[in-house]
Structures are given as C-alpha cells and as structure tokens.
Amino acid sequence: MIERRSFTGAVRRAAIALLSIALAVFFGFVGYMKAFAPLAELTKHHAWTVHLPEALGRAIGWTEIACALLLIVGIVRPRWGRFSALLLLVNQLLAAAVHFSQGEMAALPQNGVIIALCLIIYRLHMHKSMDGQIPSAKDWRRDNLGER
Secondary structure, eight states: OHHHHHHHHHHHHHHHHHHHHHHHHHHHHHHHHHHHSOHHHHHHTTOGGGGSOHHHHHHHHHHHHHHHHHHHHTTTOHHHHHHHHHHHHHHHHHHHHHHHHTTOGGGHHHHHHHHHHHHHHHHHHHOOOTTOOOOOHHHHHHHHHOOO
16 A cells, blocks of 8 residues: 555656646746747737736746746645646636637637646645545645645
8 A cells, every 4th residue: 555655646746747847848938938028029929918018018927937937846845836836827817818808719728728737736736645635724724825
C-alpha cells in the first residue's frame, strides 16, 4: 500500500511540474508580449488587452509574467501554485469575456483549454490525502491562507 501511495504521489507531482512548466512558458511569453510589444503587434495577434486602456494591458502582461514565475515556484511550494492557478483562471475568464464581447470567437477555445489546465493544476495541488478525501475547511484555510 505504501508503494502505491508513493507512486501516485510521484505521478501527481510530475503532472504538476509538467503542466506548471508548460503554462509558465506560455504565460511568460504572452505576458512579455503584452508588457513590451507595440500595440500594433498585439492587435495583429488578437491580444485581448488591446481592447483595454494601454496601461492596464501592460500591467496585465506584468501579472502574467509574475504568475508564470509563481507557477514554477508552486512546483515546490503548493500554496503559490494554487494561488497562481487561480489568478490565471480569473485572467482567462476575463480574456474570454473580452474576446466574446469583441466577437473574437476563434480565441475562445484557447481560453477554454487554459482554464481547464488551471483547474487541473489547482486540483492537483489540493490533493492532500492519499485516500482521495477533500481537505476540511480548516485544512484548506491553513494551507491557503496561512492560518495556524
């Protein structure tokens, strides 16, 4: 039984690392582009932030870079991985809303895939017990909010 638990824990950690690195590379790139690329370039690639005030779009790029770094940190510090996954989930819900409001329906599948990956990363980080039980509210507050 212990060997099975070790194996499933190792698979879970490997999945977290793989998905986190993949999303970190993606958000590092698109965040860099939103933070530094000319607006004409962003418009050409249908970046959702071109529909926002420029300063806000640039700030969103910086937050995407920060979240990419937090995803990497989250591989060894799950609290930061959960936090980053939730921030990026909100980011992509907003992106999907902007794309939808601008009639850019072709971008919505990408938003959906990224939302799903963020949810998977969050759920993998939430898995605390090997018997499959969801953590209690007290455990969740301790793990996510730092309460003792």
